[in-house]
Amino acid sequence: MDYTKEELIEAYMQMRIIRAFEEELHREAEENNSFGFAHLYAGAEACAVGVCMHLEPTMRDIVASTHRAHGHFIAKGGDLNAIAHEIFGRADGSGGGKGGTMHVADWNVGMLGANSIIGASAPHALGAAFTAKYKRTGGVAVAFGGDGASNQGAVFESMNFAKAYALPVVFILEDNGYAESTYKSYTTAGSPCERAAGFGIPAVSVDGADFFAVASAAKDAIARARNGDGPSLIHCDVPLFFAHFEGDQETYRASGEVSKLRSDRDCLALFRAQVIGTGNIDTAELDRLDSTATQQAAKAIATAKSAPQPPPQALFTNVYASY
């Protein structure tokens, strides 16, 4: 294996924390402990972690995210308590509790932010990549986006500009098959890699539930960007374990579809199967990480739920940017 034991443990722990956090949020939503209009990331953890493990947790390397952002935030090094507080609208949240689930961001670690405009992560990352090149920081920008987002014009404009200017940007297409309730065969022509090839952008398609496949493709793409060799695209086929949004009745899913995805395409189970037997890590060690992650996620959410909300005066701060 190309990774040290420490790297593997850290990757597994991050994936497990994202999963435990999302499962816990789902329970909260089912109990009507509302935290806004939320889109859970569970199922795609290998994508966020396999990519972000090659990035610095600083503003030098940027991640521009989507409406399904919790996994990207945590994988980029964002603090679990800060995101839990933000989601529940508490003063100690990463955005002072004023943004919530669809606006989680932490510029200290290079998490530019979630955003609810589908496809907007591509031009956001493009801008960050342009800055990195112009200022010669050596930084890389990553745009996460969904299969629905991949049909937006802004994404194509960004790919064109990125290639024309050889910008250090990597487009990660998290393809869960759906844009809201619509399956991709109703909306999408051609293939993501062929579209990228049209711009001369190197592209590869991987199993997004396979941490090692994502990590290896991301390592190459990020190295290419850092070396001045321009943009790349990675198409990751990912399962979506929850509905499009919390509260959605999922009438568009076939019966048994989600349980089959959970049993056949769980990145955590796959990771376990891949590392156990290599002599590097044993089951008991991973079990311990599972229970630590579950406790940490539950604690972060319980603490956030009883934490103070922002004071009324906070309405008047952070309204305008100052330069």
Ligand SMILES: Cc1ncc(C[n+]2csc(CCOP(=O)(O)OP(=O)(O)O)c2C)c(N)n1
């Ligand atoms: C520009 C724009 N158009 C439409 C929407 C409404 N919308 C919200 S999520 C979504 C589907 C996005 O699908 P995809 O990019 O595949 O992401 P996923 O939810 O599957 O992770 C749409 C169309 C929006 N938020 N922004």
Ligand SMILES: [Mg+2]
């Ligand atoms: Mg999708």
